[in-house]
Amino acid sequence: MGKVVTLGEIMLRLSTQAGNRLVQSDLLQAHYGGGEANVGISLANYGHDIIFASKIPDTALGDAVFKHLRRYRIDTRFLLTGGQRLGTYYLETGIGERAASVLYDRAGSSFAEMDTLEWDLAELFREVDIFHVSGITPALSKRWQKMTLELMKQAKKAGCNISFDINYRSKLWSQQEAGQTLQQLLPYVDYCSAGKLDAIHLLGIDEATSKQKVDKAFYYRKMQQMFPNIQLFYGTKRTVHSASANQLIGTIWLENKYYESKIHDIDPIVDRVGAGDAFAGGILHGLLVEMLPQAMVDFATAASALKHTIHGDCNQFSKEEVERFKEVGSGKISR
Numbered sequence: 001m002g003k004v005v006t007l008g009e010i011m012l013r014l015s016t017q018a019g020n021r022l023v024q025s026d027l028l029q030a031h032y033g034g035g036e037a038n039v040g041i042s043l044a045n046y047g048h049d050i051i052f053a054s055k056i057p058d059t060a061l062g063d064a065v066f067k068h069l070r071r072y073r074i075d076t077r078f079l080l081t082g083g084q085r086l087g088t089y090y091l092e093t094g095i096g097e098r099a100a101s102v103l104y105d106r107a108g109s110s111f112a113e114m115d116t117l118e119w120d121l122a123e124l125f126r127e128v129d130i131f132h133v134s135g136i137t138p139a140l141s142k143r144w145q146k147m148t149l150e151l152m153k154q155a156k157k158a159g160c161n162i163s164f165d166i167n168y169r170s171k172l173w174s175q176q177e178a179g180q181t182l183q184q185l186l187p188y189v190d191y192c193s194a195g196k197l198d199a200i201h202l203l204g205i206d207e208a209t210s211k212q213k214v215d216k217a218f219y220y221r222k223m224q225q226m227f228p229n230i231q232l233f234y235g236t237k238r239t240v241h242s243a244s245a246n247q248l249i250g251t252i253w254l255e256n257k258y259y260e261s262k263i264h265d266i267d268p269i270v271d272r273v274g275a276g277d278a279f280a281g282g283i284l285h286g287l288l289v290e291m292l293p294q295a296m297v298d299f300a301t302a303a304s305a306l307k308h309t310i311h312g313d314c315n316q317f318s319k320e321e322v323e324r325f326k327e328v329g330s331g332k333i334s335r
Helices: 036-043 060-071 141-157 175-188 198-203 219-224 275-288 295-306 319-327
Strands: 002-008 012-015 030-035 049-056 080-081 088-092 099-106 130-134 163-165 191-193 232-242 245-252 257-260 263-268
Touching: 002 036, 002 099, 030 060, 030 080, 036 049, 036 130, 036 275, 060 080, 060 198, 130 275, 163 175, 163 257, 163 275, 163 295, 191 275, 198 219, 198 275, 219 232, 219 245, 232 275, 232 295, 245 275, 257 295, 263 295, 275 295, 295 319
Parallel strands: 002 049, 002 130, 012 088, 049 080, 130 163, 163 191, 191 232
Antiparallel strands: 012 030, 088 099, 232 245, 245 257, 245 263
């Protein structure tokens, strides 16, 4: 098993019930989550040692975050307290042809307002295999763009491999600002979650011609040429039939070879939030236990498909449950 540090903002999520608009709701369901915390919880479920670093207020909501993380055996020694508030977001749950919608209320949060790296970085990264962070963190402020770069440099200095999920959020920053920041960060990255839209709109790669589109690895190949330091690219391809029914395929690009999973037909979707984090957690697990590439992408996609079936941000399944689902298939009773 490996040792991983994930770092980012964790928030309170308030969700409507399916079939209700936010403006008509008098009941909201509460969960805690964030991309990096979700990845860490998946990895902890698979038996790895996980440190989650962030900052939360010293309030009842902050206490709830500690309890949420400790429930999954996350090491919270580097979870700082201070500041005024916990970031919040509202999820209007989609159904049928109506897509889900997110409303952020995170300005001024304890994590977003940090202006220095308050951790002992040498201690944070001591004997750590992988440092995982996402593009949501540098999207929070100009300060966080600089601090994310410094974190990567210090993690590299300590001998960590760096995992980065581009995870672009248009409600947090522009494509131009994100693209400029990625040019600074990606030279330090070893494992990167990125897809076609990231390649075109953030990295400036020309869209494939009709002839090039037959090459499933076209965008991975182009991104690899831009950033030869990146050992592994990974991502999912999703066909959206409705908010309630999707098809999902996992893909990776490793050692100049392309791999993809079988198609998962997910219908109905209980909760799509966190499915990408579940996929990332599966990929990092595969790297840590040295799975073969095909086994890795199959495991990660199965984990992502399972995440669609439960409420909340984080995955709830052990590696044995993911493996059993992968082997047995969907819809069959496990006796």
